[in-house]
Amino acid sequence: MTEIYLLRHGDTGAVKTLVGSTNLPLADSAYAELESTGRLLAATRFDHIWCSPRLRCRQTLAAVLPDAKAKIVPELREVDFGLWEMRTFAAISAEYPDEVAQLAAWDETFAFPGGESIASFLARVAALRTRVMRMKKSDTKILMVTHAGVIQQLLCGWLGILSRHYLLFAAKPGRVTTMSIYGNRGVLTGLNLG
Numbered sequence: 001m002t003e004i005y006l007l008r009h010g011d012t013g014a015v016k017t018l019v020g021s022t023n024l025p026l027a028d029s030a031y032a033e034l035e036s037t038g039r040l041l042a043a044t045r046f047d048h049i050w051c052s053p054r055l056r057c058r059q060t061l062a063a064v065l066p067d068a069k070a071k072i073v074p075e076l077r078e079v080d081f082g083l084w085e086m087r088t089f090a091a092i093s094a095e096y097p098d099e100v101a102q103l104a105a106w107d108e109t110f111a112f113p114g115g116e117s118i119a120s121f122l123a124r125v126a127a128l129r130t131r132v133m134r135m136k137k138s139d140t141k142i143l144m145v146t147h148a149g150v151i152q153q154l155l156c157g158w159l160g161i162l163s164r165h166y167l168l169f170a171a172k173p174g175r176v177t178t179m180s181i182y183g184n185r186g187v188l189t190g191l192n193l194g
Helices: 035-042 055-064 089-095 097-104 118-133 148-159 163-168
Strands: 002-008 048-051 140-146 176-182 185-193
Touching (some): 002 035, 002 055, 002 148, 035 176, 055 140, 140 148, 148 163, 148 185
Parallel strands (some): 002 140, 048 140
Antiparallel strands (some): 002 176, 176 185
């Protein structure tokens, strides 16, 4: 069995705004909110700590486990929203109604204008799941510091839920979701802990 700890980065202060590839730092208020998460994670010895390359994830890891040695894993980065980056969904819906409808239908051929396609994003997340499943050692504990979209798709994949149902899971900033992985399937053991 492999135990997975999925930590969403702390709050950036970007409210109702799509933030993917922008390298936003954590909001000042995020650090106090991360203290309880730090206490939760400090009680666990991790065999692997993987972190998204984005600044907000690296700052989150430094806040919760200051002495941790992490591997930067590019596959853990959030989807690239392209021209929609740093814009509100209301503004995007007004300017791109056809594209928003295509996204809402979860058409995997859809690509964010100037950004990543859903198919590419899902393939990247699937590669992460495969990487975990190929690990030889049993009883492995892995901490992944990442983004809401990645967490949602990892959960869908391991729980055998269609990717379009990702909104079933609300990964809160600075909180941990845990799973036990058996082969290629998982059991959700905790949501938004910390």
